Amino acid sequence: MTEKLFWIFIATFLVAVASFTVYEDNFDDDTYDVDDNNNNGERQGKILFPFVSIVRFANVDCASTNTMNGTCLARRECNNLNGTITGNCAARRGRCCIVSRACGTATNVNNTYFTSPGYPAAYAGGQACSIIVNRCNNNICQLRIDLLDMVLAQPNGDGVCATDALTITGGNTIVPILCGDNTGQTLFVDFNGNAAITISVTATLATTFTRRWNIRLTQLGCDCPGLAPNGCLQYYTGVMGTIRSFNYGTAANTALSASLVTGTRQLANLNYGICIRMEAGFCAIQYSQAANDVFSFTVTGDVEGADNTVLGTAVGAVNGAACTTDFVVIPNPIVVGTNLGAGTDRFCGLGFVPVQSGAKPFVLYVVTDANEGATAITPPDIANRGFSLAYTQIAC
Structure with missing residues (x-):
């Protein structure tokens, strides 16, 4: 009987050690009380042994000690x-x-950061730098791409990168080629089934920047409620x-266009x-130029030749048939304060009414070409910046 009790004790001890090892893999730290009445949407722990409980929790976003957000994981998961x-x-x-x-890496981990070599230090360039993004699981439909800090060389004077x-x-969304300063911009790209999305940055070593x-x-x-509608x-x-x-x-932009005038951003x-x-x-939406910024709608025309009255x-606003190269489309617009239709949905020029x-839905479209020179009906575009439009939704 004594020998039987001895082996029971040994078996119990080994189970306790194994349970504690598993526990350590899923939770590692300091002392705290496990809250059995969890009200934060966290999953409850499983009892592996009368003395040990494995703690589970939701893998949600969390605030880190730096400017990046992380994902709440067990230590072992993070290390893996x-x-x-x-x-x-x-x-x-x-x-x-x-x-x-x-x-040169790949990821299927949600909330991954893709950074330039040596970030936040400047990157000299010289190689194509890319990341391949695979879906986490079959329920993933879209990739949200937040350009938290995105500073590349400016385009040439005609707006070409x-x-x-x-x-x-690789996605099911057509994304234009981007360059210049796009810090703060966000893109939504649909996955094309199980195909990966590739994000690449090409930086020319010959240009110091x-x-x-x-x-x-x-x-x-x-x-997901934050999913962007198709086509956006x-x-x-x-x-x-x-x-x-x-x-x-x-x-x-400091570069000259093909017309040998100040180029466009x-x-x-x-x-x-x-x-x-x-x-x-x-039920409705209003658009206006950003406050205290005279460049906030400079889509076509000669910025350098316009004075403050234009x-x-x-006075600098252009719309309708005169907008043939670079323009913004706003469906069925009404001029604020007049209750009259604008008579067109195309807007360009050096100002915005x-x-x-x-x-519905609330949407606008952006169209540009690759020609900043003069056309048969328009002068050359000089020193255009693009647009910065403030929007305000109007109550029903």
Whole structure:
């Protein structure tokens, strides 16, 4: 009998050690009380042994000690992903794990960061740098691409990305080639079944420039409320906000166009849709130039030749049939304060008259060509910046 009790004790001890080892893999830290009445949507632990409970929790976003957001994971999970632990989460049950990838890598991890070599230090360029993004699971439909910090060389004077370029391929969404300063821009790209999406940055070594990038890649489930509607390369939410064209900025491009005049910051060969979610209780939307910025709608025309009575005013606004090269389309617009239709949905020129639209869904379209020179009916485009439009939704 004594020998039997001895072996029972040994077996019990071994089970306890094994259970504690599994426990350590899923939770590692300090002391805290397990809350059996969890009200935070966290999964409850499983009892492997009378003395030990494995703690489970939701793998949600978490705030880290730096500017990046992480995912709440167990320490072992984070280590297996080659992630970096930056703090605690889930009431200290988990670790805030940041997964960052560099050139020539692949990922199927949600909330992955893709950074330039040596980030945040400047990258000299010289090689094509890419990341391949595979779906986390079969319920993923879309990739949200947040350009948290995206500074590449400016386009040439005709708006073509000839020095540096950001290209996004493999998805079911056509994405234009981007360059210049696009910090703060967000793109939504549909996955094409199980095909991977490739994000590539080409940077020319011959051009010395303080280029850098930090891109957050968030995979959105097919039932996610934040999913952008089909056909929307960009998707804004909220009652008010500001919509900027790619590479918009108040400083002029230093490169000359083919016409040997100051070139454009506005990127060439654009044709994409921007959508704004209609918030509850709102039935129309108003667009106007960004406040205190005379360059906030300089889409066509000669910026350098316009004085303050034209630049950024209704005098500089052009619309309708005169907009043939670079323009913004707003469906069924009404001129603010007149209750009269604008008579056209195309807008270009050096100024913008505020308009409202009740057309659903809320959407505008951006079209540019690759010719900044004079046409049969228009003068050459000089020092265009693009647009920065403020929007405000109007209550029903």
